[in-house]
Amino acid sequence: MQAAIILTGCALLVARPALLQLGPPLLMITALFAALLVASLELRPRMARAKLRRTTGLRVVVLVTLVGVAVFGFGRAIGGGAAPVTVSARLLxxxxxxxxxxxxxxxxxxxxxxxxxxxAAAIGGTAVLFALVHLTTYGAWVLPIDLTAGLVFGWQRWSTNSWSVPAITHVAANVLVVL
Incomplete structure (x- = not known):
């Protein structure tokens, strides 16, 4: 169940440009995903979390990145996909x-x-603050997307006990958005 939610979250991060163009109906789907993600969080005992970190770690990062790139490539293949702006090394x-x-x-x-x-407070609190910071740039109607991204990043932080995993995912999402 959590693997499906993680993959869905990564797909939503990759699909963010399309979601921004399609408007409110898809934003409701994004909000529903955010609710499912929060509901799926388990507060596991420390030993179970330590075992999870040892057995996943880099594999999760690689898998999520590969799935995200594959979904992005598939989206470009079926959607035409000329980049709206010229991509430069500086922009990336x-x-x-x-x-x-x-x-x-x-x-x-x-x-x-x-x-x-x-x-839950750490994941939810950082997600809400993350979404609010982006409010001035993107407007209120993208709040569910940014909240979902914040929840995914927070879950990654919690499950790996490292801020570098969400940083890698965030960089990948930003790079894919500008390509």
Whole structure:
């Protein structure tokens, strides 16, 4: 169940440009996904979490990245897919730096401050703040997408006990958006 939710979340991150163009009906689907993700979070005992981290780690990152790239490629193949703007190395670098900076702030600093209140508070709190920060850039109607992305990044932070995994996913999502 969680694997399906993770893959769906990654697909939604990749599909974000299309979701932004299609409007409110798909945003409701995104909001439903966010609710499912929150409902699926299990507060496992420490030993189970430690075992999960040992057995997944890099495999999860590689799998999620490969699935995301495959979904993105499939979307481009069936949707035509000329990039709306000219992609430059500078644009890619700026998007990547922004993603790493955001994850360092939200999933490293803010998450660490909220985790004493519990995993759900840390994941949910950072997701809400992440979505609110993006509100001024994208507007209120993309709030469910940014909230979902924040929940996915928060779950990755919690499940791997590292902020670098959500940073890698965030960079990949930003790069795919500008390609």
């Amino acid at each position: 670098a700026l998007n990547s730096l922004a993603a790493v900076a955001e994850e360092a702030f939200f999933r490293r600093l803010v998450y660490a401050a909220l985790v004493p209140a519990g995993a």
